[in-house]
Amino acid sequence: MRKIILPLFCLFCLSATVPYPTRIKDLPSKTALEILQKAYPNEIKEIVYDYKWKDWAMIAETYSGDSVRLFWKEGKLLTEEQIPESHKYRSQFYGYPKKMKDPADMDDRYIAELKTHTSKEARKNGAVSSPVFFDTLYDARSQESIEKRLTRVSFLGRRMTVHEKIAEPLARVEKSIYRKRIWNADVRVFLHDLASCDCYHWREIRDSNSRSFHSYAVAVDVLPEGWGNKIVYWNWERNRNPDWMLVPISKRWCPPQAVIDSFEAEGFIWGGKWAIWDNMHFEYRPELFLFTEAVR
Numbered sequence: 001m002r003k004i005i006l007p008l009f010c011l012f013c014l015s016a017t018v019p020y021p022t023r024i025k026d027l028p029s030k031t032a033l034e035i036l037q038k039a040y041p042n043e044i045k046e047i048v049y050d051y052k053w054k055d056w057a058m059i060a061e062t063y064s065g066d067s068v069r070l071f072w073k074e075g076k077l078l079t080e081e082q083i084p085e086s087h088k089y090r091s092q093f094y095g096y097p098k099k100m101k102d103p104a105d106m107d108d109r110y111i112a113e114l115k116t117h118t119s120k121e122a123r124k125n126g127a128v129s130s131p132v133f134f135d136t137l138y139d140a141r142s143q144e145s146i147e148k149r150l151t152r153v154s155f156l157g158r159r160m161t162v163h164e165k166i167a168e169p170l171a172r173v174e175k176s177i178y179r180k181r182i183w184n185a186d187v188r189v190f191l192h193d194l195a196s197c198d199c200y201h202w203r204e205i206r207d208s209n210s211r212s213f214h215s216y217a218v219a220v221d222v223l224p225e226g227w228g229n230k231i232v233y234w235n236w237e238r239n240r241n242p243d244w245m246l247v248p249i250s251k252r253w254c255p256p257q258a259v260i261d262s263f264e265a266e267g268f269i270w271g272g273k274w275a276i277w278d279n280m281h282f283e284y285r286p287e288l289f290l291f292t293e294a295v296r
């Protein structure tokens, strides 16, 4: 029997994949800012030496042409006002793994850490992502402002509302997937079974929360009909299974590797590689590939 397709947005997409914490802090500020500039060359106007801060700073341009100055502090990208409270914020980067984390490789300590990280308490009191950089990039300081930047596209035969800045890379992802279906049977099955593709979903954020990349309209959820009779998302599984992280990879629905490759080639990470796995989720984060390459 067909399963009902539940609310399609993984609204609290968390990434617990932080395999290089010390290296993030040790990353020279200029290198970190250059990674971001390479990933977002049109938005980051320049990287300058700030004599007051006595370090390098980034100047990003807003949609209205204003400049926002951001500083690098211990792996975080912050405004001058945020610096005194830098402990409240999460690192700007995390390593993007080559492979999924296999539950067979998890020890008790790792499992306990994951449970703590995903507890209600940690979600309420833990560090948050500073929204300033991405708000500037995508004109997302309010629902009204970002909705002027959205566009309707066709993607894998579905209509989606996406940020105008990802329309082109997404079109290239589609072209690549369509090309592969000619010779790849898994891709043909994926396209045949595809039930939905969803992107934009605005959500206000509170202090204790981080903005989902669906709010920026740069994350795409792809779901197969009946979820391929498998499990798709850690947070849905957690409702009935506290050991959700131990669900074997074979029981999780995964897009074909060829599809993941097509997304990754255009700067989209796949949520299936997060320790807090979200296998329907792709997100435009070209800087994470560049960071991972830089620290490897």
Ligand SMILES: [Zn+2]
Pocket: 009, 010, 011, 013, 214, 219, 220, 221, 278, 280, 281, 282
């Ligand atoms: Zn998602």
